[in-house]
Amino acid sequence: MELSFWWMPLLWAFVIAGVLALAFVLTRRRMRRRPARAAVPVAHTERLTALPAYRRALTRYRALLALSVAAVVVALAAAVVLSARPVAVSAYQPELRNRDIVLCLDVSGSMVDYDAEIVDTFSDLVDEFDGERIGLVLFNASAATAFPLTSDYAFVEKQLSELGDKMRNADEDYSFANGTLLGNGSSLIGDGLGSCVMRFDDIGQERSRSIILATDNFVAGEQIVTLPEAGEFATENDVTVYGINPGDVASKSYIKDLADEFEKVVADTGGAYYALDDPGAIPAIVGQIQSEQAADMTGATQIVKTDIPVWPIVAGLVGTAGLMFLGWRLKR
Known part of the structure; x- marks a missing residue:
């Protein structure tokens, strides 16, 4: 204690x-000022005090x-x-959930329906996060930040819900893609991935940084940054990329070379490649990020005082x- x-x-x-x-001094003064009283002698008091x-x-x-x-x-x-x-004083070292996850979505016309399912699936996972920061970037010919890295899960869930609704009604309202059509082309995946890497802050700090990149990988146009260059940029900044390519199916063998390149780039960052069109892969990816990319750190020793x-x-x-x-x- x-x-x-x-x-x-x-x-x-x-x-x-x-x-x-002060009490002693006042008592002394009072006793000095009090007039002396004549004592009344009483005989044989010792008999009284001797009584049992x-x-x-x-x-x-x-x-x-x-x-x-x-x-x-x-x-x-x-x-x-x-x-x-x-x-009572005690010391402990808190665990810091140093995970940053950026959801990087290709919002070209061929990906919108699939993106809506990814967004819905990711929204369902928000309640499972605890301390991780989540961000969302949409890209097509250019990249736009839907919301930056944040651990405000109520805000994240609201944004994802609204985005999912807009994507399901893309024929009527394509406003969610504002800011993604400023370049020449479509599905410029290299530029998109490079932009997503740049959304991480505090690069010098030790954190687990992951990107979930969903694209059909069908590039149409001239990119500023190629996909391999963007992958190197991610590696330089300790960012792991998890790729989902719904375009990598047997019926689209003519883009097999592009899919192989996508898979290699992702693997070189330490991530994983998913050649499927099942949004259910998202929980598996998030689980892998949380287990393999944990990078949980112990913070500075905290002194706790309990009354x-x-x-x-x-x-x-x-x-x-x-x-x-x-x-x-x-x-x-």
Whole structure:
């Protein structure tokens, strides 16, 4: 046990000493000013004080008086300890959930329906996160941040829900893709991945950084950054890329070379490649990120002070109750 305000007992000691000194001085002055009264002699008082009943009463009175003083001391000591705030001090190292996950979606026309399913699946997983930061970037000819990295899961869930609704009604409202059509082409995956890597902050800090990249990998147009260059950029910044390619199916063998390149780039970052069109892969990817990319760190040692006023309070109550009882007995 420690006292948060260790100086309080010293302050109380000075106050009590001052009160006692003041009481002593005032009593002395009063006694000096009080006129002397003539004493009344009483004969044979020794017979009275020698009586057994008198001795028992005197002994009882002295015992009650001593117990009363002890009760006052206990109550006063309890008050002093409480005023000094007794605490239990412990140290622990908290675990920090240092995971950043950016969901990077290709919102070209051929991907919108699939993106809606991914967004819905990812929205269902939000409740399972605990401390991870999540961000969302949409890209086509250019990239636009739907929302930056955040651990405000209520906000994330709301944004994903609204985005999913808009994607399912893309024929009527394509506003969710604003900012993604500023380049020449479509599905510029290299530019998209490079932009997603740049959405991570505090690059110098040790964190687990992952990108879930969903694209059909059918590039149409001239990219500023090629996919292999974007993959190298991700590796340089310790970002792991998990790729989902619903376009990698047997019926689209004419883009097999592009799919192989996509898979190699993802593997080089330490991630995994999924050649399927099942949004159910998302939970598996997130589980893999949480298990293999945990990078949970112990934070700086935290000192925790827990108030422990129970015993001083109990002692104060006992002392006060005892003083009241003894005072009642002294009057009898």
